[in-house]
């Protein structure tokens with residue numbers, strides 16, 4: 001069921017556009033309830049306008065807003081949000097999808113509205129994203145879930161401190177998977193494949209692996225492919241020789257967590 005009442009999206013960049021496309025695709029928000037604030041028109045905002053959304057209306061239109069989703073860069077919210085606040089009513093909930101910026105920091109800059117945080121992936125644009133949700137206020141948490149569940153596999157975080165880790169794993173994770181795909185292709189090239197063939201094989205393999213993943217244990221999935229004493233086992237042993245894959249990913253996530261904290 002669509003969230004009732006106007007929903008304001010502040011920022012229509014890479015993630016904001018993906019969120020808007022996801023809402024239009026899934027009907028999580030009725031187009032007539034969508035208000036988008038964006039300095040420049042984007043394909044997603046034009047598509048939303050064509051379906052009945054209001055793009056950059058007069059600020060009085062924010063008066064009945066049920067939710068305000070902040071999707072600007074972490075360095076921008078302190079200048080973007082204050083001019084909007086005098087127009088928000090008491091019923092509004094503020095949801096931030098910004099990496100790193102904590103709820104206490106937002107509350108200090110924004111005042112008394114309930115605040116929630118959601119960390120989505122851009123896969124929401126096709127209704128197949130991932131989203132981590134946290135809010136101290138139960139109504140803000142419920143609204144965060146209602147807005148993102150239709151287009152994302154959604155997890156509730158028990159405390160805000162985990163948001164940086166969730167961001168490092170899920171918000172950033174697709175980029176790591178793409179980096180892995182690139183490295184797999186270069187491995188194929190080093191073994192004799194031409195670049196184009198190696199790229200096609202690596203990409204298609206990642207797509208196929210994602211499609212086949214389901215909910216089985218990851219060890220089970222690996223065991224289905226890696227016959228004892230076979231070539232996959234030999235490859236896996238090299239991949240995690242002396243725990244280097246495990247170490248690399250632990251350090252990858254830790255570095256992203258650190259950066260999220262710095263940005264907040």
Ligand SMILES: NC(=O)C1=CN([C@@H]2O[C@H](COP(=O)(O)OP(=O)(O)OC[C@H]3O[C@@H](n4cnc5c(N)ncnc54)[C@H](OP(=O)(O)O)[C@@H]3O)[C@@H](O)[C@H]2O)C=CC1
Pocket residue numbers: 010011012013014015016037038039040041071072073074076080097098099100119120121122171172
């Ligand atoms: N990209 C991703 O995969 C993810 C991003 N995030 C978070 O999402 C947020 C946005 O990131 P991303 O979409 O990548 O960044 P982008 O730079 O693509 O988008 C930011 C948008 O903010 C807009 N903006 C600037 N000033 C205003 C204003 N006054 N009013 C309304 N909008 C404004 C810009 O508009 P214009 O284009 O017209 O200049 C721009 O499109 C960040 O805080 C990031 O941490 C979280 C998870 C995943």
Ligand SMILES: O=C(O)[C@@H]1CCC=N1
Pocket residue numbers: 099167171172
């Ligand atoms: O890289 C970033 O800062 C954001 C956070 C998660 C994905 N993109």
